[in-house]
Amino acid sequence: MKEILIAPSILSADFSSLYDEIKSLKEDGASYLHFDVMDGHFVNNISFGSYVLNCISKKVDLIKDVHLMITDPLKYYLDFVKAGADLITFHYEAIKEEEILLLINKIRENNVKVGISIKPNTDVKKVEPYLSFVDLILIMSVEPGFGGQEFIESSLEKINYLDKKRKENNFLYKIEVDGGINNLTAPKVIENGADILVSGSYIFKSKDRKNAIKLLKGE
Ligand code: DX5
Ligand code: ZN
Numbered sequence: 632m633k634e635i636l637i638a639p640s641i642l643s644a645d646f647s648s649l650y651d652e653i654k655s656l657k658e659d660g661a662s663y664l665h666f667d668v669m670d671g672h673f674v675n676n677i678s679f680g681s682y683v684l685n686c687i688s689k690k691v692d693l694i695k696d697v698h699l700m701i702t703d704p705l706k707y708y709l710d711f712v713k714a715g716a717d718l719i720t721f722h723y724e725a726i727k728e729e730e731i732l733l734l735i736n737k738i739r740e741n742n743v744k745v746g747i748s749i750k751p752n753t754d755v756k757k758v759e760p761y762l763s764f765v766d767l768i769l770i771m772s773v774e775p776g777f778g779g780q781e782f783i784e785s786s787l788e789k790i791n792y793l794d795k796k797r798k799e800n801n802f803l804y805k806i807e808v809d810g811g812i813n814n815l816t817a818p819k820v821i822e823n824g825a826d827i828l829v830s831g832s833y834i835f836k837s838k839d840r841k842n843a844i845k846l847l848k849g850e
Pocket of ligand 1: 640642643665667700773774775776777778779780809810811812829830831832833
């Protein structure tokens with residue numbers, strides 16, 4: 632049975648007590664901590680920058696999973712490397728096609744894992760040329776910008792496609808899904824091949840986070 636890993640998104644946490652909100656997530660069953668970085672340009676919202684990661688990266692024993700929903704990730708990725716990122720995912724739609732491999736290599740040469748993400752309206756075939764170069768593909772199952780949105784069902788076909796592709800080619804990338812993940816949508820994405828589930832509002836609005844994470848894993 633494949634291990635399903637959970638990545639709580641701090642976007643839905645209460646920032647007035649951020650450390651208290653995240654300090655128990657590891658014992659609650661989370662493996663990753665997902666940082667939804669938004670610049671108000673690539674997406675219609677502004678969240679936080681590398682300083683927040685810098686403040687907490689040494690305080691939590693979770694894989695720091697940085698999701699750059701920003702224009703020009705080439706310009707900013709290094710700030711997140713220095714702030715303690717273990718994994719940096721940028722958007723296919725946010726960078727010139729001819730710069731994608733350059734960015735992948737620059738992140739990797741800093742000993743940080745690299746992911747590429749696509750928005751709901753982007754064809755999954757767009758990332759095919761990069762599948763052998765990345766550690767992770769992040770499928771956005773909502774329009775990036777806000778937590779608490781409805782899961783977009785068509786994401787399942789993309790997950791399934793990527794799962795088949797990696798089996799056929801022995802690719803090693805993980806499939807991460809982000810947006811609208813709760814106890815009802817989690818089984819669907821897992822069934823189609825997802826490995827890592829990002830979840831914000833479902834976890835942080837739950838009274839019993841340990842149980843919420845267990846339900847996401849299907850335990
Ligand atoms: C959207 C964000 C959200 C967040 C998860 O840009 O990336 O998807 O991580 O939020 P929920 O789990 O509340 O949909
Ligand atoms: Zn995200």
